[in-house]
Amino acid sequence: MKSTSENFIRRLQKQKEDALEFIIDTYLPLIKGITNKVLSPLGNEGLVDECVNDVFLSIWDNADKFRGDSTDFKKWICAIAKYKSIDYYRRATKRMEVSSENMDMNAEMSVEEELIRAEDKTELITLINQLEPLDRDIFLMKFFLGYKTADISRKTGLSITAIDNRLFRGKKKLFKEAKNLGAGGYVL
Numbered sequence: 001m002k003s004t005s006e007n008f009i010r011r012l013q014k015q016k017e018d019a020l021e022f023i024i025d026t027y028l029p030l031i032k033g034i035t036n037k038v039l040s041p042l043g044n045e046g047l048v049d050e051c052v053n054d055v056f057l058s059i060w061d062n063a064d065k066f067r068g069d070s071t072d073f074k075k076w077i078c079a080i081a082k083y084k085s086i087d088y089y090r091r092a093t094k095r096m097e098v099s100s101e102n103m104d105m106n107a108e109m110s111v112e113e114e115l116i117r118a119e120d121k122t123e124l125i126t127l128i129n130q131l132e133p134l135d136r137d138i139f140l141m142k143f144f145l146g147y148k149t150a151d152i153s154r155k156t157g158l159s160i161t162a163i164d165n166r167l168f169r170g171k172k173k174l175f176k177e178a179k180n181l182g183a184g185g186y187v188l
Contacts (some may be wrong), residue, residue: 038089039092
């Protein structure tokens with residue numbers, strides 16, 4: 001039996017390869033267009049192709065979770081393509097940031113500058129350790145681990161407004177404590 005526009009969803013859910021071939025033939029331009037729109041600013045065609053392949057793999061792996069008709073299926077795969085593309089974009093830009101930071105740090109830094117940087121980090125950690133445990137965790141998640149406020153909110157059970165208020169008050173406290181240490185107001 002061959003996949004058609006009437007039976008391809010059922011066949012895909014039964015892990016029939018001809019259903020995947022049908023989906024690739026039918027939806028490749030759409031998927032490629034979505035991923036290309038998100039990833040084209042990076043200028044890496046190989047990344048677009050890798051993402052497209054990952055989208056189809058995800059469709060294959062999660063087909064049993066899909067419920068609906070062909071219209072819903074089109075929306076579902078568009079959502080998968082969009083979010084996979086965003087994930088790829090974030091990973092690629094994060095890699096570019098890390099590599100550029102490494103280049104900046106490797107640029108001729110004197111021993112004195114390295115010692116000052118190490119001392120500043122030690123003072124900052126000392127200051128953050130003076131915060132209440134919850135505030136300290138929020139600061140670490142936000143500024144050291146790079147979490148978004150919404151993610152911190154989910155992890156801590158606090159509202160986004162409460163997180164923002166704690167960050168604001170914490171920065172104020174750190175600024176005041178830094179002045180007391182003679183650090184000159186080291187603020188995140």
